[in-house]
Amino acid sequence: YRGEEEIQKELQDKHVSAAEDLQTYSEREWKGNTTKSLLIRKGYEAIASEFNLRKVRGDNYCALRAVLFQVLSQSKQLPAWLHDSDISKWPKEMHSDQDFITEWQFPFETSKSKVQHLEQCLELLTNKWQEAVQSKSLEERERMCQQVFRGHDEEYELLEALKFLMLRTAVQLHSDMEKGSDVPEFCWLLFARDSSKCPKTFLTNHLRHVGFSGGLEQVEMCLLGYSLQETIRVVRLYKCDTEEFITYYPNDHKNASPLCLLTEDDRHYNVLVPKNPPPSQINCSLYNEMF
Secondary structure, eight states: OOOHHHHHHHHHSOSBOOOEEHHHHHHHHSOSOOHHHHHHHHHHHHHTTTEEEEOBOOSTTHHHHHHHHHHHHHOSSOOHHHHSOOGGGHHHHHHHHSTTGGGOOOSSOOSSOHHHHHHHHHHHHHHHHHHHHTOSSHHHHHHHHHHHSSSSHHHHHHHHHHHHHHHHHHHHHHHHHHHTOOOOTHHHHHTTSTTOSSHHHHHHHTGGGBTTTBOOOHHHHHHHHHHHTOOEEEEEGGGTTSTTSEEEESTTOOOSSOEEEEESSSSSEEEEEESSSSOOGGGHHHHHHHO
């Protein structure tokens, strides 16, 4: 068991840490010569020349938090769906069409209705994304990100906004499936689960619990990437020496600048930061082979 002092220290730490050397982190955290330790260290070593690591707070929001950090720290322009739409209207539209929003739960109390609070969350996401894109320097963007990821209500409102985008996308994709339209491959897995046959049960049994009693499953990582029109590229250390060492979410939707994360167990996710983006010419062949 961890001591109270260690737990309190973790609570005081930033929700996304400063970048540190992967090799140093690996040697500190994975000592010993067990089969698992050797495998995880080998995975770290395989990418240590290309990336540094940012540790992400290890709660049930960690996958959403890691993706949001990469979005805010990397985006050079607003995505079309954010640029062309007033997304703050989407909760009311969904509430009018299908009575989903009544089941939503927030990690803090609010005097507003759930529809109003989700509108606020989406408006905040728009504003923060715009602020990130308009940052004049990497230092300015870094300061903005560190202000966001401090564990205050604002951070959790942004994470709940991502969950709403996932629900809205799930509703659209399920409707397309019922019409016989083409949909991404992951949709068939998302709605093949007995606990997630439709958007309503997906929300009730899965999405509303994310951040509270559970995190995102792999198929839900696909939905998150698709909802943001991003590709999430995850280095899965425990899959080192297999074809699944590098996994894309969704795997049929790859863009040129994916959001890079790292996981040791498909439960907790940290952020990968390229050391010298783009990779040097010397390492390009290795980089392209690996990713």
